[in-house]
Amino acid sequence: MKSLQRSFKELLRYPSAVASLAIILVLLIVSAYTLIAIPYGEAIVLWRGGENIWYQSPKNAPPAWTNFFTSKKLVETMIFNTDDEDINKTYEVSEAGNQTVTFEFPIDYQFDTFPQELTLFTKGTFVEKAPFISIVLVTPDGREIRITDFAVQKTGTYRFSQDDRLARRVGNQFPHEAIFAQPGSDPLVPLKGEYVMKLSLVTFEADSDVDAELVVYGQVYGIAGTDHLRRDLKVALLWGIPVALAFGLLAALGTTITTMSISAIGTWYGGWVDELIQRITEVNLVLPLLPILIMVGTFYDRSIWTILGVTILFSIFGGGIKTYRAIFMQVKESPYIEAARAYGAGSGRIIFQYLVPRIIPMLIPQLVTLIPSYVFLEASLAVLGLGDPVLPTWGKVIQDAQSNGALYQGLYYWVLEPAVLLMLTGLAFAMLGFSLDRVFNPRLRGI
């Protein structure tokens, strides 16, 4: 215990170790947060839910912070809902006994571009006679643009861009652009300022009402942006952290521990046991892991646990067997092992209490450096279309980006975000591994 503490203190002398520990700590905190804030079930729904989950987000929108780096301010997604607290409905009863309901959506438009799309989702409450809605947009310079009017059904979707009449009214332009433009400009130039969308409806029944939601689809969205299905990449990027860490750690631990045990057993017993292990290793070393995983994924199962199991299985008899064997061969001849035999220690005890602990200091740095290689492996499999079919992971984001031509469309964020996270994770573990090696290795000289 004390020596562990000492090693840790020594480790903190290396700035790279401190940096990598900080990165790993952040990754751990974020994955803990993710697992709590977006539990598995919710993540699956958010990632695979379908149009009714993602309808509020724009398509292929870069993250909102890209606005900091561009001189043009891109439209951010804005959502207005009659359920919001600051939206007040005013009710008035006319002489005819009809009720008029009015409400306004104030749109603060300070952008240099136009929204991707503008959609009004409506939900009418009525028994027989549908309420009637009319929409007017008041521009900052005082113009009133009549948008449309229609009878509100139980549910309705009004897409500004697809209203031909509105298009004609605004001079045969895209309506969702033209209404935010300076009058007479060609090409269209946005008019910044406070817009007010006034919605007034007439209801013909008592208790009849309309709930509305206006979505101004921006060109940027959230902290991570969205993909071709309007999905928020944040979900996949956040979930990718625990998945990557768990896969990397489990695979690294699983392979290292079993490899070391098998190697120790072979070295200790020698003879045919050792021969067998060596031959299996030699054969296995020339078997390519990736094609095997691709075959398993294609013909059997693509679940991350299957892939993890197969990965561990094939990595056990890797080069590690030979490396550890070389060390064990030396340790095996140590006088302390001979002494243990002389006082009656059995083979099992000698292997796991005398041989294995001797190489643990060497093992820890190796294990840590192994983690990123398995994280990358999982990502590569996902890119090849063999990722877990359910879980959102970094690899799958890259695969989606690639198969939807993200780079041709200039959607760099789509590829860069998961790639940067992968590199960061890899870098952190690699740096930590190297520092650990420096801490532990001087003590290995004795072996």
Add this chain to the structure above:
Amino acid sequence: MTENNVVVDTRTEHKEGKLLTIENLQVWFELRRFGFGNAGYVKAVDGVNFDLHYGEAIAVVGESGCGKSSLMKTILGLNIPTRGEVTFDGTKISGMGTKGLKWYRSQVGYVQQDPFGALAPFMTVERILEEPLIINGVKSKTERLRRIHKTMEEVKMFPVDDFLNKFPHMLSGGQQQRVVIARAMIMEPKIIVADEPVSMLDASVRVEILKLMRGLQETHNLAMIFITHDLSTVRFFSERIFVMYAGKMVEKSPVDELLDDPRHPYTLALLAASPEPDAANAHTYKEVPPGEPPSLVTPPPGCRFHPRCPHVIKGLCDEKEPPEFLTGPEHYTACWLFQSEQA
């Protein structure tokens, strides 16, 4: 057969007589040529006989590679004899079975040459001493600690608690060797086997360690067999001395008898080569042996020392192996020169 009963035996009765009998012991190591096929045998021990009595210390001397360690490891049950028998207290160890062998191993303590190498570097002193107890079924932690404390006091590591949590690298060579001795003693064995127990220690602590071992041997009525190269101290720390040459015992005798009246030409040569020969007899040990030690794979026929022997008798020494001749009180010499004395 719990070790506790056995210990009581040793303590109370202070038995005498034969504890360990070695009969015609041969330990051969197979030589392999590139991993395939037999290329002969290294005859590290080739026909050794002796008895070890309760409470007796025997020193084994001989030049490097003559098979001393191989003999010790066979007594410890680490090497399996090619031929011959090791009999402990009337039971042949070859017939003991796994359980019996484990018990036998608890009855034989082992002190190695390199104390640092003999201690697992990742174990504390407490764990090191606890291991034999755990392995030999001492279940209770308090009992284990009691025995650790008792043994540590016996090897004069005071105060015990200051040492228990130390790792071997935090101890001096002498302290390390005391821990090794404590580990050998912890099962309260009847025999201690020591392979050059002080040769890697600082000269200043050698005598101290030898005295400690001698003291333990006397209080516990331990039989001890140890290898040494230091003929100057042998007289004080052992009762008998065996001279080994190329896998065979060439001379076996009580210490004083051998040092005062060495008989075998090889013994004479060995004593002459000794860095601190007994001053009184210095003049008698003048013959330095010419040539190299013989190959253990193809040892010379007849007496193995004959190619280097200044007194070789042609037609006898190079053809027939000499038997052991009684050349003094309990003094046996395997050399044809003493054929007549026998008669």
